[in-house]
Amino acid sequence: MSEIDPCQLYLLSPPQIESAEDFAVTLDSVFSSGDVACFQLRLKEASEDHLIQVANAIRPVCISHDVAFILNDSAELAKQVDADGVHLGQSDGSVEEARTLLGYDKSIGVTCHDSRHLAFEAGDKGADYVAFGTFFDSPTKASDYRPELDILTGWDEATEIPSVAIGGITVDNCQQLAKAGAHFVAVSSGVWSYPEGPEAAVKAFNAQLKADL
Ligand SMILES: Cc1ncc(COP(=O)(O)OP(=O)(O)O)c(N)n1
Numbered sequence: 457m458s459e460i461d462p463c464q465l466y467l468l469s470p471p472q473i474e475s476a477e478d479f480a481v482t483l484d485s486v487f488s489s490g491d492v493a494c495f496q497l498r499l500k501e502a503s504e505d506h507l508i509q510v511a512n513a514i515r516p517v518c519i520s521h522d523v524a525f526i527l528n529d530s531a532e533l534a535k536q537v538d539a540d541g542v543h544l545g546q547s548d549g550s551v552e553e554a555r556t557l558l559g560y561d562k563s564i565g566v567t568c569h570d571s572r573h574l575a576f577e578a579g580d581k582g583a584d585y586v587a588f589g590t591f592f593d594s595p596t597k598a599s600d601y602r603p604e605l606d607i608l609t610g611w612d613e614a615t616e617i618p619s620v621a622i623g624g625i626t627v628d629n630c631q632q633l634a635k636a637g638a639h640f641v642a643v644s645s646g647v648w649s650y651p652e653g654p655e656a657a658v659k660a661f662n663a664q665l666k667a668d669l
């Protein structure tokens with residue numbers, strides 16, 4: 457990654473959202489507090505109706521702040537809610553099917569755990585970014601995968617495809633991922649559970665990521 461291209465914040469939603477309208481107001485305030493490159497709606501336990509309701513409420517907020525709106529897990533739903541892209545895990549369907557459904561204007565990200573092999577495979581199939589993790593203990597999702605930081609460095613040197621680091625990322629540990637070559641840090645609890653609130657978290661992440669590394 458070049459010096460003029462700092463690591464950016466990729467925000468994941470909190471695991472639950474009660475009111476779509478209230479969350480849209482919160483998200484507007486969070487986006488106003490500092491740069492966020494992407495926002496992923498990740499509600500593993502929500503009904504499809506609720507997911508669609510939340511997606512419809514937050515999509516205009518993402519558009520007005522120029523934040524890419526990514527839906528987790530389902531290319532079909534991403535198409536239905538006109539998201540800017542989809543994030544696919546290893547069991548969430550193929551990149552090729554998602555591409556056929558969404559076209560080339562939309563982004564497709566793929567979970568690659570701790571595996572360069574999975575990442576090269578995803579890249580060959582046309583993924584727009586690959587995600588490595590879990591780098592640190594995550595309160596949001598348990599994982600047996602624990603990549604070393606150097607997977608980010610090796611990936612950055614080997615390809616032009618952006619990498620996303622995920623898992624237990626906080627204001628205090630994000631710089632090491634940026635230094636190692638991550639293009640994005642994907643964060644949920646590090647923002648939503650930040651003691652001073654999510655707006656302060658976004659400011660603090662930006663300060664860390666934009667500092668001279
Ligand atoms: C940016 C990003 N990276 C990884 C994941 C994890 O996706 P997956 O492995 O499908 O697990 P779930 O998030 O669906 O529980 C992600 N969502 N986003």
Ligand SMILES: Cc1ncsc1CCOP(=O)(O)O
Pocket residue numbers: 468589590593594595596597599622623624625642643644645646
């Ligand atoms: C979805 C996902 N995949 C690996 S860790 C994780 C959760 C990220 O949330 P947090 O930033 O709270 O660890």
Ligand SMILES: [Mg+2]
Pocket residue numbers: 528529543544545548
């Ligand atoms: Mg998934």
